Amino acid sequence: MTNIVIIGGSFGGLTTAYELRRKLSPHQATITLIAKDKEFIFVPSLPWVAMGSRKLSQISFDLAKPLNQKQVRFVHETLVQIDHEKKKVTTDKSEYQYDFLIIATGHRSANEAVEGLGPFGGPGHSLMSAPETEELGTALKNLLQDPGPVVIGCAPGASCIGPAYEFLFELDHLLRRNDIRHRVPITFVTPEPFVGHMGMGGAGTIRQLLENCLDERDITYMVSKEITKITKDTVELKEAISIPSVLSMIIPPLGGISAIASSPGLSNPKGFIPVDDYYRSLVADNVYCVGVAVAMPPVSETPVPVNFPKTGHMTEQMAVIATSDIISKVKGGRNREENTMLAARCVLDMGDKGVYMSVSPVRPPRNKIPSISEGRRWLVAKKAFERLYLFNARRGRRVPTTLGW
Ligand SMILES: Cc1cc2nc3c(=O)[nH]c(=O)nc-3n(C[C@H](O)[C@H](O)[C@H](O)COP(=O)(O)OP(=O)(O)OC[C@H]3O[C@@H](n4cnc5c(N)ncnc54)[C@H](O)[C@@H]3O)c2cc1C
16 A cells, blocks of 8 residues: 655645545555645635635635545644655654655745735735735725825745736726725836746737736836835835835745755755656655745846746646656556646736736747737636636546646
8 A cells, every 4th residue: 555645735735636546546545635724725816805806715615525535634734844764754743654745835935035025024915825815905995995005016036926917907906996096006016027027938928918008007117126125105126216105015035835945855945846857856755846845947037036937727737747657656657647847827817807828838938829818708717717626626626727727
């Protein structure tokens, strides 16, 4: 009997668990999923929670029920350390031996990169987690009562840039619906060398499309900028520029979680795990890593650092590739799964419409001309995908990644 341990219960961990169990019966493998959060949260919908159009309860569910139904043991504990030489995982409550280990622990928000980037340690807001998003939602309600200038953007070294654009355009739309947009000057500040770079080197005509959207919505934007400090009423840039703001939402750079960073030999200095094409650790036997926890270099050097994005869609593809490798080892035989991540597909919510982007491969130069399309139908599709994903995930089923998000 093979003993498989998965750490993380989000897109990477859950996809791995469902895929492994689909192909390995309980007689072939025991599967244990350890996560510090007992709920799965559909993270791409967090901007809607901040806007007040979703409650957290609508986009989350308890992991225990669907996992137990699939005969995957769910353990609600926090990883403390991995000893890959002894094939042992230590949590805050216990120890687990493994034959195969899959790490899908996501990120740590490196808020300390910018002085004042909170929300719990400073005045700047963020939406990288559920508590931060709920706090931002409260700050937004206050803004609607007492309007003033807003700064939205990303800190130097950020990689999760798409949500900053979504929040920006959703906020613009919300303010217009409340007839107060004329009382809220909005500035977008980004380390990207051009609008729509998003850590992927841009995608087809996305730059022109976003620039047009920013211009027609009277949103001031600044590229290649380094935010250095956030105060109660300003956002400060390196060039001694001070932008007034009563509310700021700044996406931080990310690092790996501290338990991984402190596990000897597994990660790079940022706490991310270097892997090969099958998402196998380069140093540890039978250890895999998928999702945001994976180390990936930026596409190129930029005047202000911008890191490579690791989206939910990519995370699912990584999980499928890693799983297929584990299954071929457990069952014997050749791994038939393609070992390259084929595409990044996503839909950006622009408030009154959606923008669909598909790039393949993810890193330039690209074989295919990126596909960019805009319209209300994409917003409808994004909302439908959220429902479809949650409906299936709650029932122990995976939504095929080819759909894109
Ligand atoms: C606001 C926002 C909007 C986004 N929108 C999109 C989008 O529209 N489309 C898209 O494709 N992607 C989007 N993304 C990116 C997507 O959410 C991530 O790629 C995805 O969540 C990564 O999944 P993951 O499994 O790697 O890690 P995470 O989702 O970060 O989950 C980490 C898991 O590890 C667990 N964990 C962490 N530390 C420990 C520990 N010490 N012990 C045990 N368990 C631990 C957590 O409980 C959690 O279950 C968005 C991200 C954000 C923040």
